[in-house]
Amino acid sequence: MTYCVALKVEAGMVFASDSRTNAGFDQISTFRKMVVYERPGDRFMVLLSSGNLSISQSVRELLQGEALSDSGPDPTTIWNATTMFEVARLLGQTVRQVYDVDGPALRSAGIDYGCTLILGGQIRGEPMRLFLVYSTGNFIEATPETCYFQIGEAKYGKPVLDRMLVPTMPLAEATKCALVSIDSTLKSNLSVGLPIDLVVYEAGALQSDQMICIDEVNPYFAMIRESWGQRLRDAFDGIDNPVWGPSGAGHPLSVRSDRYDVLRKIQHPGDKLV
Amino acid sequence: MTYCVALKVEAGMVFASDSRTNAGFDQISTFRKMVVYERPGDRFMVLLSSGNLSISQSVRELLQGEALSDSGPDPTTIWNATTMFEVARLLGQTVRQVYDVDGPALRSAGIDYGCTLILGGQIRGEPMRLFLVYSTGNFIEATPETCYFQIGEAKYGKPVLDRMLVPTMPLAEATKCALVSIDSTLKSNLSVGLPIDLVVYEAGALQSDQMICIDEVNPYFAMIRESWGQRLRDAFDGIDNPVWGPSGAGHPLSVRSDRYDVLRKIQHPGDKLV
Numbered sequence: 320m321t322y323c324v325a326l327k328v329e330a331g332m333v334f335a336s337d338s339r340t341n342a343g344f345d346q347i348s349t350f351r352k353m354v355v356y357e358r359p360g361d362r363f364m365v366l367l368s369s370g371n372l373s374i375s376q377s378v379r380e381l382l383q384g385e386a387l388s389d390s391g392p393d394p395t396t397i398w399n400a401t402t403m404f405e406v407a408r409l410l411g412q413t414v415r416q417v418y419d420v421d422g423p424a425l426r427s428a429g430i431d432y433g434c435t436l437i438l439g440g441q442i443r444g445e446p447m448r449l450f451l452v453y454s455t456g457n458f459i460e461a462t463p464e465t466c467y468f469q470i471g472e473a474k475y476g477k478p479v480l481d482r483m484l485v486p487t488m489p490l491a492e493a494t495k496c497a498l499v500s501i502d503s504t505l506k507s508n509l510s511v512g513l514p515i516d517l518v519v520y521e522a523g524a525l526q527s528d529q530m531i532c533i534d535e536v537n538p539y540f541a542m543i544r545e546s547w548g549q550r551l552r553d554a555f556d557g558i559d560n561p562v563w564g565p566s567g568a569g570h571p572l573s574v575r576s577d578r579y580d581v582l583r584k585i586q587h588p589g590d591k592l593v
Numbered sequence: 594m595t596y597c598v599a600l601k602v603e604a605g606m607v608f609a610s611d612s613r614t615n616a617g618f619d620q621i622s623t624f625r626k627m628v629v630y631e632r633p634g635d636r637f638m639v640l641l642s643s644g645n646l647s648i649s650q651s652v653r654e655l656l657q658g659e660a661l662s663d664s665g666p667d668p669t670t671i672w673n674a675t676t677m678f679e680v681a682r683l684l685g686q687t688v689r690q691v692y693d694v695d696g697p698a699l700r701s702a703g704i705d706y707g708c709t710l711i712l713g714g715q716i717r718g719e720p721m722r723l724f725l726v727y728s729t730g731n732f733i734e735a736t737p738e739t740c741y742f743q744i745g746e747a748k749y750g751k752p753v754l755d756r757m758l759v760p761t762m763p764l765a766e767a768t769k770c771a772l773v774s775i776d777s778t779l780k781s782n783l784s785v786g787l788p789i790d791l792v793v794y795e796a797g798a799l800q801s802d803q804m805i806c807i808d809e810v811n812p813y814f815a816m817i818r819e820s821w822g823q824r825l826r827d828a829f830d831g832i833d834n835p836v837w838g839p840s841g842a843g844h845p846l847s848v849r850s851d852r853y854d855v856l857r858k859i860q861h862p863g864d865k866l867v
Binding site: 355357358359383384396398475477478481482489491492494496498499503519529530533537538542547548550551553557558561562563572584585588 | 628630748770773814821829
């Protein structure tokens with residue numbers, strides 16, 4: 320499995336991906352799921368991929384050499400596209416091309432060949448943009464209301480994003496948010512594993528040196544893993560246990576609602592369900 | 594969708610279920626997913642169901658009248674079974690029976706007709722037991738190592754269980770744990786909704802009056818919804834943001850690991866992926 324997450328806040332973007340792939344539990348390997356395309360001062364783009372590894376690797380390899388099919392005699396590539404939208408279209412087109420070649424054989428063998436990608440970055444003259452590209456080559460773009468995308472094993476790491484992430488968040492805090500989201504996923508799903516690739520991009524920079532591969536010994540991530548678990552424990556302990564029966568102070572559990580009576584117990588073989 | 598969770602700790606058991614069903618987003622209804630079978634002093638059992646509503650309702654209705662098929666002239670029913678294992682077998686058999694009748698038509702119409710159930714409780718002379726019964730009628734039992742089961746939209750509410758739940762937890766704390774798990778699920782998935790049915794059973798009691806239907810105005814659940822979100826926020830804020838670059842104190846993010854170099858940037862059209 321895979322977990323990749325990308326956040327876009329006003330101050331910049333954060334990209335993080337795990338590196339575990341599995342084809343059955345006895346065939347687990349480490350593969351990067353992140354590629355960074357950069358021409359300093361001109362463009363900075365990050366591609367994250369999930370799904371069938373052979374498909375996504377082909378897409379990544381081809382993308383570099385591809386040209387947008389309707390771009391005429393002076394072909395549009397990821398290196399001369401003037402908008403991130405063009406790059407997203409190119410990526411979608413590349414995905415379709417790989418499926419045209421490999422899809423029929425994989426389908427006939429009953430192999431799951433889905434592949435979902437996240438593309439984010441900035442090209443000079445444009446604001447930052449973040450896209451989610453589907454297996455079918457179509458794509459959607461993140462907005463201030465939904466300023467993140469996840470691919471792969473997304474559910475465990477989603478609550479923290481839903482609760483914490485806001486577009487006005489400083490970039491360092493957004494980085495923390497992405498790493499806590501990854502930590503929650505690692506904790507609940509064995510098929511998502513270290514090392515984590517992390518790239519942080521500051522809005523307008525058109526380059527980044529904030530790129531790191533986080534493994535077991537990374538001091539910051541080790542602190543998050545230890546500290547987040549303990550703080551959740553403290554948060555949990557800080558909430559009062561429920562008290563049954565009406566109570567003057569506090570928050571009793573058993574103030575009856577009208578619907579209470581509906582949950583009738585069945586006490587005899589002849590009783591009917593309500 | 595549905596979310597049901599059942600916990601078994603040494604002090605007792607907690608059962609909770611939401612009540613939203615949907616057949617498409619414009620056909621959302623409220624249906625109970627919990628049934629309580631009780632004969633005070635003799636047996637107390639709770640059944641939670643997820644999946645196709647017509648299948649699970651038929652199973653619940655039939656279960657009351659069914660007898661274990663190999664139980665001879667003096668048939669074993671849920672009311673005279675001497676072990677929870679027998680009740681689980683009966684439930685599995687009932688599930689298979691409903692599938693025999695309804696399965697072919699649903700399958701030929703391409704309708705998803707899965708149905709997964711949780712059965713827990715206690716019969717006099719036995720300890721408490723908790724089972725997960727699959728669509729195929731087979732089942733597994735909870736153990737001290739894995740002392741909970743979830744069905745339906747399980748992932749959002751799983752991290753809190755993985756982190757907090759231990760079999761030695763007091764029953765009131767286990768109740769809080771179940772409700773926090775439900776709150777996390779409500780927060781991230783629209784298709785899981787209030788009211789929540791909650792039953793708490795004390796080990797050995799063979800009956801329970803701790804049954805409640807939790808709606809929007811329940812003071813305890815309202816406090817959890819408010820307080821858990823705020824405490825998560827505080828826990829999140831309490832963790833330092835990452836600092837790039839080596840640092841004397843604190844937990845720097847950018848202490849390079851050996852694998853750092855592998856995440857190479859592609860800076861020219863001719864560059865190769867590593």
